[in-house]
Amino acid sequence: MACRLADSGFHFIGSQQRRVRSNRIASQSFPGICYVKWGSLPKGGSNSHILSHNRRTVIVQAVAAPVQPPTVDDSSEQRKQLAEHYGFSQIGEALPENITLKDIIDTLPKKVFEIDDVKAWKSVLISVTSYALGLFMISKAPWYLLPLAWAWTGTSVTGLFVIGHDCAHKSFSRNKLVEDIVGTLAFLPLIYPYEPWRFKHDRHHAKTNMLSEDTAWHPIWRKKFDSSPVLRKAIIFGYGPIRPWMSIAHWLIWHFDLKKFRPSEVKRVKISLACVFAFLAIGWPLIIYKTGVVGWIKFWLMPWLGFHFWMSTFTMVHHTAPHIPFKSSDEWNAAQAQLNGTVHCNYPHWIEILCHDINVHIPHHISPRIPSYNLRVAHQSIQENWGKYLNEATWNWRLMKTIMTMCHVYSKEENYVAFDGIAPQESQPITFLRKVMPDYA
Numbered sequence: 038m039a040c041r042l043a044d045s046g047f048h049f050i051g052s053q054q055r056r057v058r059s060n061r062i063a064s065q066s067f068p069g070i071c072y073v074k075w076g077s078l079p080k081g082g083s084n085s086h087i088l089s090h091n092r093r094t095v096i097v098q099a100v101a102a103p104v105q106p107p108t109v110d111d112s113s114e115q116r117k118q119l120a121e122h123y124g125f126s127q128i129g130e131a132l133p134e135n136i137t138l139k140d141i142i143d144t145l146p147k148k149v150f151e152i153d154d155v156k157a158w159k160s161v162l163i164s165v166t167s168y169a170l171g172l173f174m175i176s177k178a179p180w181y182l183l184p185l186a187w188a189w190t191g192t193s194v195t196g197l198f199v200i201g202h203d204c205a206h207k208s209f210s211r212n213k214l215v216e217d218i219v220g221t222l223a224f225l226p227l228i229y230p231y232e233p234w235r236f237k238h239d240r241h242h243a244k245t246n247m248l249s250e251d252t253a254w255h256p257i258w259r260k261k262f263d264s265s266p267v268l269r270k271a272i273i274f275g276y277g278p279i280r281p282w283m284s285i286a287h288w289l290i291w292h293f294d295l296k297k298f299r300p301s302e303v304k305r306v307k308i309s310l311a312c313v314f315a316f317l318a319i320g321w322p323l324i325i326y327k328t329g330v331v332g333w334i335k336f337w338l339m340p341w342l343g344f345h346f347w348m349s350t351f352t353m354v355h356h357t358a359p360h361i362p363f364k365s366s367d368e369w370n371a372a373q374a375q376l377n378g379t380v381h382c383n384y385p386h387w388i389e390i391l392c393h394d395i396n397v398h399i400p401h402h403i404s405p406r407i408p409s410y411n412l413r414v415a416h417q418s419i420q421e422n423w424g425k426y427l428n429e430a431t432w433n434w435r436l437m438k439t440i441m442t443m444c445h446v447y448s449k450e451e452n453y454v455a456f457d458g459i460a461p462q463e464s465q466p467i468t469f470l471r472k473v474m475p476d477y478a
Contacts, residue, residue: 119360124436124478128360129377129426138372141403144422149400149407149415156410157209160200160393161219167193167391168226175335183335191343192391197223198344199393199409205235206405221309225316226337227344230309233292236302242405246356246378247369248447252291253352254283255363256447262459269463273456277466280441284348347392354382354436355398357444358428362452375402376426381416383431399427434475442470 120128171190178186203209204220221231237252244250257276262269275283291297298306324333361378364370379402383389389396393409400407400415407415420427430436445467446454457464 121478123358123360123439124433125358125380125428125430127427127429129428132370132373132377132423132426134370134373136372138375138403141372141376141419141423145400145404145407145415145418149411149418150404151411152208152211152408153410154210157203157408160196160203160410163390164193164196164200164223164393168197171340172336175340183339187339187343190340192347192388194226194340195344195347196391196393198227198229198348199395201229201231201234202238202395203393203409205231205238208406208408221312225312225320227341228313228317229288230292230306230313232302232305232309233298236298236306237291242402244366244369245374245402246361246363247374248363248365250366251363253356254287256453257445259446259454259459262446262456266463269460273460273464273466276445277441277456277464277470280353281346281349282342284345284352288345347388350437351392351396353440354430354432355380355396357440359439359443359453361428363447375399376419376423377428380428380430382429382436385432433478435478438470438474438476441474442467 116128116130120126168190171186171193174186175183175190200209201220201223204216204223207213207216209219210216217231220235224231224234241251241253244252246255248255257272262272275286293310295303295306321333321337324337328336356378358380361380364374376399379399381399382396384392384396394412395401395409397412397416400412400419401409403415403419443455444453445456446459448454455464455467457467
């Protein structure tokens with residue numbers, strides 16, 4: 038736990054201490070940070086601590102208590118400290134209640150909504166070429182270079198998924214049939230059914246960071262966590278060490294069960310499932326026939342796991358942080374969820390190119406109709422008009438460690454409670470991550 042001694046002139050974070058200027062007792066606190074309050078204790082009290090600073094002696098009482106997440110009243114210095122603590126470059130101010138999503142959309146240049154067929158098909162060329170190059174590298178690479186070839190190929194096939202993603206949002210082509218065909222084909226190497234994903238993903242955009250209704254990820258409910266010892270262990274591992282591949286479970290649970298779709302959606306869902314099963318029936322046996330089971334692992338499974346690493350980590354970073362709340366439907370605000378509840382994260386340039394700027398994610402949530410090749414122009418406009426409200430980061434280990442070790446069980450008061458704060462005896466995987474994950478930003 039980090040402790041803050043507001044008036045003594047010291048600020049303690051983790052095991053380190055730094056001197057900072059402060060002239061008042063803070064009125065707010067951060068998750069995982071405790072107050073140190075002024076108080077008079079009886080002489081010799083067991084909880085008294087004598088601190089000497091600037092030749093004066095002060096008696097203070099340390100009180101650890103649950104604290105509220107930061108609010109719009111927090112100072113810029115507090116947000117700066119919180120950002121550093123979590124691995125962000127900026128944590129934005131809370132968006133005022135009277136701002137609507139339309140207000141934000143109206144500030145965007147009209148050109149960012151325009152579909153450019155040349156740019157759209159250029160992105161297809163980039164993804165197909167880079168994916169083919171990746172498969173060639175796998176075929177030629179010695180064993181010790183295979184991880185690099187798999188990383189490239191998994192990232193390249195993620196770019197294909199992003200193209201299908203644009204098709205699902207009707208931001209790839211003016212022709213709906215072309216979008217459906219391209220989207221279906223782009224998803225096939227990943228065994229992803231296009232229409233089921235499209236239906237679920239539309240609901241994610243409509244209800245971003247809404248408890249239960251958001252069909253991407255959301256915090257674990259305490260009731261579910263306590264429901265079964267076996268399930269609790271699975272959840273701890275799933276939202277801890279194997280979280281970078283948890284999208285595999287999401288893929289299985291959400292996209293192949295016809296009962297999860299409306300009657301009007303089922304016909305299109307069945308068509309997509311038929312395409313996926315046809316690819317399985319033809320593609321997998323062909324790969325195994327040509328290269329053997331080891332070849333199937335090398336050419337398909339490992340790049341597929343690389344794709345799910347990006348699918349999981351991108352989704353985590355885009356909407357998960359200790360200060361970003363999930364809200365019930367009666368408290369939810371669309372503008373706040375899409376602008377304040379979405380994170381812009383800069384990744385290495387080669388990843389941004391191969392994945393078509395999908396991590397320029399705030400404008401995508403302001404309007405999913407913005408094509409991927411216009412996201413950067415849209416983000417620049419949002420920075421100019423709404424910059425102080427944005428959550429921004431450059432990918433780093435502290436950011437990932439924060440998400441994987443803190444953002445677990447839903448709490449209305451604190452947004453999240455970590456597993457080891459609820460079940461410390463069973464949370465060794467989280468304790469392990471705290472010890473071994475790097476903490477530099």
